[in-house]
Amino acid sequence: MKILSKSYIFIIFALLYAPIVLLIVFSFNEAGSLNEFTGFSGVWYKELFNDEEAFNALKNSLILAVSSSLIATVIGTFGALGLHHMRKKYIKGAVNSVTNIPMMNPDIVTGVSMMLLFVAVAGFLHTQSFLGFWTMLVAHVTFNLPYVLLSVMPRFNQLDRSLSEAALDLGCTPSQAFFKVELPQIVPGIVSGLMLGFTMSLDDFVISHFVSSPDFQTLPLYVYNQTAHNVKFSMYALCALIVAIILAVLLIVNFAGSPKKKGAAKR
Amino acid sequence: MEKKKLIELKSVTKSFDGEAVLRSIDLDIHDSEFVTLLGPSGCGKTTTLRIIGGFESPDSGDVFFGGERINDIPPHKRHVNTVFQRYALFPHLNVFENIAFGLRVKKPDCPKPSKEEIVERVTEMLTLVNLRGFERRNISTLSGGQQQRVAIARALINKPKVLLLDEPLGALDLKLRKDMQRELKSIQKRTGITFIYVTHDQEEALTMSDVVVVMADGKIQQIGTPVDIYNEPENAFVADFIGESNIIDGVMEKDYTVRFSGHTFNCLDAGFDPREPVDVVIRPEDVDIVPLERAMLTGKVTSITFKGDYYEIITDVYGFKWMIETSDAVEDGATVGLHIEPDAIHVMKKSEYSGRYGDYSTYSEEAEHLSDVEEEEVTAE
Amino acid sequence: MKGRSVFQRMAAAPHIVWAVMFIVAPMLFVIYFAFTDEKGVFSWSNFASLAQYSNVFILSIAFALIATVICLLIGYPLAYFMSKAKPKTQKVLLVLLMLPMWCNLLIRTYALMALLDNGGLLNSLLESLGLGKLHIVGTNFGVILGMVYDFLPYMVLPIFTTMTKLDRRYIEASADLGCNSFQTMTKVVFPLTVSGIISGITMVFVPSISTFYISQKLGAGKIDLVGDTIERLFQNPSTYNVGAAISLIMMILIIVSVGIMNRFSDNDGGIIV
Numbered sequence: 051m052k053i054l055s056k057s058y059i060f061i062i063f064a065l066l067y068a069p070i071v072l073l074i075v076f077s078f079n080e081a082g083s084l085n086e087f088t089g090f091s092g093v094w095y096k097e098l099f100n101d102e103e104a105f106n107a108l109k110n111s112l113i114l115a116v117s118s119s120l121i122a123t124v125i126g127t128f129g130a131l132g133l134h135h136m137r138k139k140y141i142k143g144a145v146n147s148v149t150n151i152p153m154m155n156p157d158i159v160t161g162v163s164m165m166l167l168f169v170a171v172a173g174f175l176h177t178q179s180f181l182g183f184w185t186m187l188v189a190h191v192t193f194n195l196p197y198v199l200l201s202v203m204p205r206f207n208q209l210d211r212s213l214s215e216a217a218l219d220l221g222c223t224p225s226q227a228f229f230k231v232e233l234p235q236i237v238p239g240i241v242s243g244l245m246l247g248f249t250m251s252l253d254d255f256v257i258s259h260f261v262s263s264p265d266f267q268t269l270p271l272y273v274y275n276q277t278a279h280n281v282k283f284s285m286y287a288l289c290a291l292i293v294a295i296i297l298a299v300l301l302i303v304n305f306a307g308s309p310k311k312k313g314a315a316k317r
Numbered sequence: 318m319e320k321k322k323l324i325e326l327k328s329v330t331k332s333f334d335g336e337a338v339l340r341s342i343d344l345d346i347h348d349s350e351f352v353t354l355l356g357p358s359g360c361g362k363t364t365t366l367r368i369i370g371g372f373e374s375p376d377s378g379d380v381f382f383g384g385e386r387i388n389d390i391p392p393h394k395r396h397v398n399t400v401f402q403r404y405a406l407f408p409h410l411n412v413f414e415n416i417a418f419g420l421r422v423k424k425p426d427c428p429k430p431s432k433e434e435i436v437e438r439v440t441e442m443l444t445l446v447n448l449r450g451f452e453r454r455n456i457s458t459l460s461g462g463q464q465q466r467v468a469i470a471r472a473l474i475n476k477p478k479v480l481l482l483d484e485p486l487g488a489l490d491l492k493l494r495k496d497m498q499r500e501l502k503s504i505q506k507r508t509g510i511t512f513i514y515v516t517h518d519q520e521e522a523l524t525m526s527d528v529v530v531v532m533a534d535g536k537i538q539q540i541g542t543p544v545d546i547y548n549e550p551e552n553a554f555v556a557d558f559i560g561e562s563n564i565i566d567g568v569m570e571k572d573y574t575v576r577f578s579g580h581t582f583n584c585l586d587a588g589f590d591p592r593e594p595v596d597v598v599i600r601p602e603d604v605d606i607v608p609l610e611r612a613m614l615t616g617k618v619t620s621i622t623f624k625g626d627y628y629e630i631i632t633d634v635y636g637f638k639w640m641i642e643t644s645d646a647v648e649d650g651a652t653v654g655l656h657i658e659p660d661a662i663h664v665m666k667k668s669e670y671s672g673r674y675g676d677y678s679t680y681s682e683e684a685e686h687l688s689d690v691e692e693e694e695v696t697a698e
Numbered sequence: 699m700k701g702r703s704v705f706q707r708m709a710a711a712p713h714i715v716w717a718v719m720f721i722v723a724p725m726l727f728v729i730y731f732a733f734t735d736e737k738g739v740f741s742w743s744n745f746a747s748l749a750q751y752s753n754v755f756i757l758s759i760a761f762a763l764i765a766t767v768i769c770l771l772i773g774y775p776l777a778y779f780m781s782k783a784k785p786k787t788q789k790v791l792l793v794l795l796m797l798p799m800w801c802n803l804l805i806r807t808y809a810l811m812a813l814l815d816n817g818g819l820l821n822s823l824l825e826s827l828g829l830g831k832l833h834i835v836g837t838n839f840g841v842i843l844g845m846v847y848d849f850l851p852y853m854v855l856p857i858f859t860t861m862t863k864l865d866r867r868y869i870e871a872s873a874d875l876g877c878n879s880f881q882t883m884t885k886v887v888f889p890l891t892v893s894g895i896i897s898g899i900t901m902v903f904v905p906s907i908s909t910f911y912i913s914q915k916l917g918a919g920k921i922d923l924v925g926d927t928i929e930r931l932f933q934n935p936s937t938y939n940v941g942a943a944i945s946l947i948m949m950i951l952i953i954v955s956v957g958i959m960n961r962f963s964d965n966d967g968g969i970i971v
Binding site: 230 | 409472
């Protein structure tokens, strides 16, 4: 039984990792071929690092991820605060469900729906299509909102009212009580919402695909365009780098003895 | 010696969602007293405490502190601190920072204490509650009793005139509770701070308090020393709630003579109308079992329970079941004679609580614990 | 405490405005486009022309269902075995499971294609062994394989989570009451992990039915799924309306199927995301 389960786990993970490992190995293949490994070489990495477009895409991705996650976190945190104090249960429920729509819907539907909105607004204003950074920002904030709410809302709900009463009792004004006692307990939720939004935004391809223009490409869009037709080994190098970075982050988060191990569930 | 009045509640009423929780409370609390608000769930004791703490405001009536009306003073401006139910320690701060919290909060009227001063004061508090060496500990690593001590230290650091304690020992087990009762009492004596203590545990109230305030249904039933409350209960509710008792319908024949269970007894009570119906309370330990020829009443033993240092005997007298605590062994089913001394008989005016407690009655702590959950939900809203 | 401040009352306003403008309004536009023609006149024509896409719908549903079932069959035992491992091993396995999830779907699909492509590694290996080529890319099998490969971790994670939360005493109680390990599995473990299974199924089915990158790469453009169709129709403004109609149908399809599945789950445990 033990052996069976161990070998089962081993086989599945081996299959899961085989393509990724091979991709990394062949990103170092001098020949630029999948047929034979002619020699270890960093030539594809060199090509990648000389690719200005790739760097531009990385820069765009980071700008978009930082700004969209920050905006979503601010809106969502205040939203959670407001919803927490809201007395009308049905409005609360309605806002919650509506916010969750982008999380539940397939990305492609969210993507085309946002695209239709932008197209319709452009048509209404009789302007050219204005897809680009701003539309992508709006889209990313929108699909980050449910994740922020999901991380922050439970923190508000878990707040023990007697804690803020204790703070008032010990001489805090209501606003002091909020900043000294309530906020420190909500902050972990805000941080995890921010991180979650940041990674969702970096990772997104489908929604961006529908609301972007060629002038503003993110890394996933760049990879998509580059892999559309022929095999490019500099893309192998890029993918290998991304996998390495994610591995490093995951290892740090999980094993670097950080006291908080709030493993944020990802879609 | 007339003590100084510290807190006065005058005709205070409060209702939540149309349900009256306090119906006109009048209460004076004096300096350096240990006052206990005692009553079952939903009697209004916690609401009274929260009104004094400033977490609720009365619908009508006034609250005075040192002669000054404080109805509209917010909690952070009152010289009152609270030990909360389940402690409400700040989970993001360690023991030291929890206790120092009150010192670190900026106050407009006095300068911020220096670092040394804070360390000194916190250490003093930790010594007071026997927690030296726990400064850097995380709150979540403390036992219930230790958290309790931190909560007391945190509340006392600002040297309040009054300390409010809301069922502080409710979450502790019996043994620890007894130890903490003793310790709380000694802290109160050493610091001379007025304690207002809320509990539903009558034994706790009797052991610790200088003054017990018995509450029920949003009203104060009796205020008095533990001895008064026990020996001279005001009405059937108090008699039933405090200790165990046999409460019997009787008629006051004339001063110092009361008739119940078909027998006329001498007693020490006077001042009733002739032939006035009354409630008579007799504590189980005050009933003696005697040979039948000396008996005032006779009854049939229906159950005997060995309690260690005494027997608890249930005796049926004309259908009313008496509880008797005695060291004399009797046989189950035997007919026994009962004898009651005049000073064991306490006569009370009829009240709305008359007749509610059939047979002998005991206040059930278990039932109280079960219903506690509801009360928390009510007060949480 | 006593009353809510204006600040507390207004705090949710930006959130609500945002949700209305960028979640509700886009959905209304999908409906609007689906029920109008190019000139913006009300019309059923988009839905009338859907008949020609019925094969695409059937194929997509079939692929997504097959991929989901395979993921469940592979993933459930994997989650079960993982949950039996020592806590330290569990943590390592969990990181190994998360790594592909955090990698972009494009990268995973691209890596799989590099392995399976006609000129890819597997085929060079087979050829050098004299076994001939294996055509996977460009076939139905290839697309389903791609879905299973890409989405398997999303099936395993929620099931694994519910299994680790499962109180060991239930299993002991079941053994104590005379169940053998197979009976314990079917009578106790499975029913108690249904919520994880439901969210796993949702997390595999929804992206599978709406994907277009997987079918583009591993179907080599020969296999058309709903996702591909929508993607293509939205390349050209003249077909936005039909595209909106298909999107609407797909959305309703997913809402209905997810709704039905959630009926089977009696609690809201597990990861719904």
